Amino acid sequence: MAGTAVSGRLAWQVARLAAIRQETATARTLVFDIPGWPGHLAGQHVDVRLTAADGYTAQRSYSLAAPAEGGRVELTVQRVPGGEVSEHLTGPYAIGDPVEIRGPIGGWFVWRPADRAPVLLVAGGAGIVPLMAMVRARRAAGSRALFRLVYSLRTPDELYYADELRKPYAGLDITYVYTREMPEGRAGIPRRLDVATLNSAAWPADFEATSYICGPTGFVETAADILLSLGRDPRSIRTERFGPSRD
Numbered sequence: 028m029a030g031t032a033v034s035g036r037l038a039w040q041v042a043r044l045a046a047i048r049q050e051t052a053t054a055r056t057l058v059f060d061i062p063g064w065p066g067h068l069a070g071q072h073v074d075v076r077l078t079a080a081d082g083y084t085a086q087r088s089y090s091l092a093a094p095a096e097g098g099r100v101e102l103t104v105q106r107v108p109g110g111e112v113s114e115h116l117t118g119p120y121a122i123g124d125p126v127e128i129r130g131p132i133g134g135w136f137v138w139r140p141a142d143r144a145p146v147l148l149v150a151g152g153a154g155i156v157p158l159m160a161m162v163r164a165r166r167a168a169g170s171r172a173l174f175r176l177v178y179s180l181r182t183p184d185e186l187y188y189a190d191e192l193r194k195p196y197a198g199l200d201i202t203y204v205y206t207r208e209m210p211e212g213r214a215g216i217p218r219r220l221d222v223a224t225l226n227s228a229a230w231p232a233d234f235e236a237t238s239y240i241c242g243p244t245g246f247v248e249t250a251a252d253i254l255l256s257l258g259r260d261p262r263s264i265r266t267e268r269f270g271p272s273r274d
């Protein structure tokens with residue numbers, strides 16, 4: 028298990044796309060076969076490198092969306108309009124096509140099945156990806172660590188992993204925050220993540236929970252600031268920033 032691998036020491040491996048699951052109109056899960064994959068921890072990510080016919084390369088980071096199953100690895104990619112890599116991976120990239128992957132990377136933003144502390148997961152948009160890996164790793168390990176998930180998304184149509192998240196799981200509570208459009212029949216108005224929501228969703232300070240926040244940079248900073256203002260220990264808050272946009 029390369030739990031704390033550093034990308035500089037990792038070799039690029041050729042992966043082939045084995046399956047696609049459409050999550051939303053603009054996001055898809057890509058299932059890869061990577062012979063000899065060493066395994067990974069929930070929360071880690073990989074680098075993906077594309078090479079054009081003229082030799083031009085582009086590489087980006089993507090979180091691992093699920094625990095590894097042998098050489099099978101899952102990523103979920105959100106299309107960013109005009110995005111060099113995400114438009115390719117959510118567009119013409121097809122079953123059987125190769126791509127280079129390097130990883131796993133990251134040793135701090137991880138959850139291990141041996142961890143017993145309660146967990147708060149705070150996701151903004153595509154930031155759900157590594158947090159879903161933690162939810163899935165918990166289930167796969169039969170862990171009884173208590174999990175709470177706060178998932179902020181613009182509209183109900185942008186929910187990833189809908190079938191799985193709609194199934195009740197013992198020990199996992201989910202709070203949805205819709206920033207642009209509410210689900211039909213649900214009371215309230217769209218709003219951003221705020222103090223009141225995190226105050227009721229977060230574990231009380233004396234539970235000594237670990238919080239994992241992931242999403243666009245502005246979202247992560249806001250959520251972390253709120254948890255700090257609620258008196259949570261900075262050492263208990265782990266963050267992963269996906270990109271430059273605020274929403």
Ligand SMILES: Cc1cc2nc3c(=O)[nH]c(=O)nc-3n(C[C@H](O)[C@H](O)[C@H](O)COP(=O)(O)OP(=O)(O)OC[C@H]3O[C@@H](n4cnc5c(N)ncnc54)[C@H](O)[C@@H]3O)c2cc1C
Nearest residue numbers: 087088089090103104105110111112113153156269270272
């Ligand atoms: C550790 C880590 C893990 C990540 N995991 C995931 C993941 O699981 N799924 C996923 O979809 N993405 C993830 N990302 C983001 C991903 O690496 C790319 O930044 C994203 O796919 C855009 O790349 P691109 O080549 O399509 O866009 P680019 O060609 O790099 O950029 C196109 C335009 O979009 C803007 N932009 C770039 N990135 C973003 C962004 N994230 N949000 C909004 N606007 C952006 C740029 O400023 C530019 O204006 C992760 C990033 C990091 C650092």
